[in-house]
């Protein structure tokens with residue numbers, strides 16, 4: 001990334017601390033069937049107390065993960081001009097990108113994005129009056145040649161795990177297992193290959209600035225380097241999520257916060273970088289169809305105030321994507337903007 005661009009420098013209060021606190025607290029849930037009777041209550045506790053948990057014995061073949069991780073390493077090792085042949089731009093938001101912003105500060109990372117279903121339909125613009133839709137299609141690089149196949153295989157595994165987790169979350173809220181499934185027809189799921197190169201200024205910059213995930217659920221594969229930090233709900237302290245081999249890190253996104261009327265909360269997190277080791281991670285974002293209007297579920301709010309006005313997922317997604325791309329003068333869109341005032 002060459003000379004350090006001032007666009008990477010975080011405001012003082014958002015810079016990472018040098019002393020890292022590693023979490024013992026983030027729950028580790030064993031999804032093997034021998035433990036099935038505990039899954040629902042473990043997920044309820046983890047979602048309430050942390051908004052984050054890790055799963056093991058999740059059913060995703062380790063071979064599938066090993067292959068996508070290997071292909072991602074090969075892709076990011078290519079010369080920049082090769083990667084830029086599949087660059088994302090304002091028309092096609094899929095492909096390679098190295099200048100993303102989180103809350104108007106540049107992240108120390110490069111990414112390759114692809115959608116799970118092709119085509120994936122999203123609105124052309126966040127403007128509510130603009131009804132035009134567009135179809136997103138993936139751009140695949142020539143090298144490494146296996147990238148497309150391993151990504152497609154991994155995506156199928158992620159969808160299976162996502163539906164399993166969605167069912168458990170639904171049960172944990174006292175709802176039928178398939179309560180949310182209908183929202184995921186024509187889903188807008190996507191996967192990001194991420195590379196965080198070694199950074200000469202790890203005390204001033206972040207791999208990803210603090211943020212909440214806007215979708216329903218995120219399933220993250222991180223390597224053994226570490227760097228993901230979660231804001232602990234009890235005291236607001238940033239806690240490092242210790243890498244666990246072959247585990248996935250799951251977090252509840254904004255949509256589940258709104259559906260559950262704040263029973264579960266989408267928790268802020270960020271990624272720190274270091275000057276020695278590059279880091280790779282692969283988040284899968286599990287998202288409804290663009291047509292879905294997100295609002296607290298009637299069954300969960302009987303006789304109670306609904307904390308959010310309905311908002312359209314496609315428009316929300318489109319507004320967020322735009323703010324990742326362009327520096328804005330205002331805060332980027334958050335579900336708190338749809339919060340019903342007291």
Ligand SMILES: O=C(O)CCC(=O)C(=O)O
Pocket residue numbers: 192194208213220222227228269270271281282283
């Ligand atoms: O790379 C990571 O560990 C997390 C990335 C993340 O939070 C995101 O992509 O939303």
Ligand SMILES: [Fe+2]
Pocket residue numbers: 211212213218269
């Ligand atoms: Fe995130």
